[in-house]
Amino acid sequence: MKREVAWRVFAGEYNDSTSVVKGEGEKVPSYVITPLGAKINRLFVVGVLTDVESLAEGNELIRAHVSDPTGIFTLYSGQFQADVTSALLNIETPAFVAFVGKTRIFEPEEGVVYLSVRPEKVYEVEPEARDRWIIETCKRTIERIEAIKECSNLSPPNAYDLRKLGYSRNLSEGAVKAVKFYKNIDIEKYKSMIVEALRYLTPEEKELQKEDIREAKETKESEEADEIEAKVLDIIKEIEGEDGALWDNIIERCAEEGLDKISVEEAITSLLDKGLVYEPVLGTIKTT
């Protein structure tokens, strides 16, 4: 089994694909042919992991979404990729991630194709990784547009002549299939996709996005903090009695509820600030 190339393709192009080449028999890979002739069995993507959702008990199946400047990749991971599944569950969203994955094709009826990805490897990465990915994906997409144009000019469209022009065997075969399958390929649409993606790399845009992610992270963090505070407050009420709750007892009780010392102390400090609790004697907390 030869290594399959990991294609660079934007979600917008990937999700537009409706042409499938099914592998017959065992160990023969299946491919999806995108409108620009990428013949995809594997792909490499860097984007923003926006959410991870468990679809079955015990995380036997999870679904995640990774967004790029043009659309969203849907990922499914199950118990057979336990390390990938747990990696996904452990990344706090939103986050920049890189993944290598295999195409997953669901064809409920002829001509209806739902595409997703089964990730093989997932890593949390720095924002610069996404910039590099956009650059590389734009390059490959431009190449595919050129190949599709050349291919349409050949009569008949054939992979041999395309390869002579310097395109890879995979792309040459894919472009021939795409030209035959997709009647009118909307090249302009993919050109604007590239321009749109490149806009993400201009300094102003980048600042905006970083803000977005930071804000989203902060909102998320403060939501979590609110939850912890509410819990801590309930526990204090529960054990305070007449004279208030001892600091150490609160920590102990909260630990039983699965809250770590640092977040509990933060929560108490915050509750003190808000005036929801006070400290009648040093080391004792009472609700107001």
Place this chain on the structure above:
Amino acid sequence: MKDDISSYVDEIISAIGEDSGVDREKLEKEFKKFLEYGVPPDQAKKTLVERFSSKDKSRKMLNEIKPNESSINLLCRVITINSREVRIRGEPRKIFYGLLGDESGIAPFTSWNSSLQVEKGNVIEIKNAYTREWQDNIQVNFGERTVVKKVDDDKLPEISYQPKLCKIADLHSTFGPVEVQVKILDISKREIETGGETRTVFSGVLGDETGKAQFTAWHDFKIKKNDVIRISGGYARFWKGIPQLVFDERAEVNKIDRNIEVSSEKIPLHKLVERKGGLDVVVEGTVIEIRDGSGYIERCPECKRPIQDGECRIHGKVKGIPDLRAKIVVDDGTAGIGAIIGRELTEKLIEKNLDECKKLASNNGGDAVMELLQKNLLTKLISLRGNAIGDEYGTTLIAREAEIVKQNLKEEVANLLQRVEEL
């Protein structure tokens, strides 16, 4: 006159073949028409024979053929022919291979038919041959249905066939003898035994502006290191994708008076993988995976294999020798290769030396060095130089140079916008 027409038509039919399916009445009508216009009967006959026999059986020229064509007809001169024993489905069989030529060009051929009886120089008419792509070239195949008939030698002009002038980077897509202009980078002499006799062979590395190849010379051409020479009549061979130029006393070798700046070939990954490998090539791609077995390892002092928990699979408990390496997957979106990066290069890439890595591994566990590799390499654009060899699992490059490529984002964006504009 009527009988005359009938006998002409008979002649036409026998000329184009009984089984051609041409309607007799139609032929007769056409023939009469020619006579009405005053065309001499012999001329009319010739025209009709040509017209009808050319319908589905037109002769193709060698420069028009494409891969995977079937039932093609050719008229060619046999330029070279050799035989070889192969096993097909366990059965031994003799096949023939060589080169065919016509007025338009040259193509390699293989005959799977053991009873082919043609010789070098013969002109042959080939019916129902088929074509396949083979090492970037189109090959003519003679199969079970193919009919090969010897015809008069003067049906085709003599085809002068000279070794093809080519660059080292093009060796992968040539067939037949080649002519190259190269510099000898390394040469050594050795004696080998073949069939009971000792022969002296010279082998080494040569190169031109486009790349490098190994060579084997079965004759003493008195060539020395740094000589710049022309070799005419060599043949390209490949071992796991590494090109080798083989030549013997039939080749013409002479010194030329110019310098050649030899450089490594910079090659897109898909091209390298399609060729399987290459000698001293430069590639660029994104690191998409760091493989298990990367990072800080200990090797068996006996066999140099990596050991687990101080134990070698072959030699048992041993005192391991520390080492560092990175096994990575590099992919540029057109193809992917494996690459192995040794200690010194890995040290440079992660900016930590072996001792520091050893400390890190013993303090924080073996994964600590792996994490360092991931942080420094994963998703980065890397440039590698080295020899690449290919097998059924793909291509692997053994790095001699490895460097993270710095990109200028602003420039890249501007270039790409320009390119989209021009689409």
